[in-house]
Amino acid sequence: MKFCILMGSPRKNGNTIELLKPFIEELTINNIQYDLIWLQDKQIEPCTACRNCQKDWTIFGCQYSDDMQKIFDKVLASDVIVLATPIYSWYCTPPMKSMLDRLVYGMNKFYGEKKGPSLWSNKKIP
Template sequence: MSICILMGSMRKNGNTEALLRPFIEQLKFEGIDVQYIWLCDKHMEPCRSCFACQGIEGRPGCPIDDEMEQIYKAILEADCIVFATPIYSWFCTAPMKIVMDRLFSMNKYYGNTKRHYSLWEGKKCAIIATCGYEIKNGADLFEAGVKRLVEHSHLHYLGMLAVRDINGITDFETEEVIDKAKKFALDVKYLIL
């Protein structure tokens, strides 16, 4: 069993990474293979809306030559994808948004392909988010966007762990939050099985 974590934070050792640490530790303790990808370390260009990918069968087929190819490969190899991001202006960070837009190429619904299908159909996905507002007004729009992506791509949504930042990094290092992150890891594990 493998999980690909797409980390959208622009800051290393920030709030989102602090929330992810116990989540990843629990997954590894459970024997789950974790691939952790820092998106801000990758050279990724925005989608050009050229639709060239839609005429390519059996693979993403995006003509942009950048490190998104590694991300496509990691997603296709994983059983579950975790979108991990701080919430800026009610949505994910710019690197995460680039990835989400480029995942358009994983769905072959719009081109000259002989059939309409999703390359990653049936995969599971979850969200880990940090935000400054109440969760219902902070991470809700990102969750709605991911749920729409899940529906469109025929994935299975496993849920969201979101924690609010009130006092900075210390909010993500409390025993309560660490326990929530570990429990979410267990929930994800059992929902993947």
């Protein structure tokens, strides 16, 4: 069992990481592997709806060579994905939004000429 925690807060000592700390402690106590990815520290370009990711159903397939490929790989290798974000103007933070747009399209090959698979089916997003 592996967890991937995608952290949307820019603040290293903010409220979101405080809320996450007991959760991470439980993972550690239970010997559960996890990655904690601070999205603000990553280069994540916004999606441009080019649909390049819909051409090959076996790979991420995004046109950009930024940090999203590594995040995609980590998510794909995880069983549980945790989205941890403060609310900014009634939604998640900008890096979380950019990441989600890219991930939802890259993972779900539903948006091309034919409907393809979901690469993250059976993963849990509590």
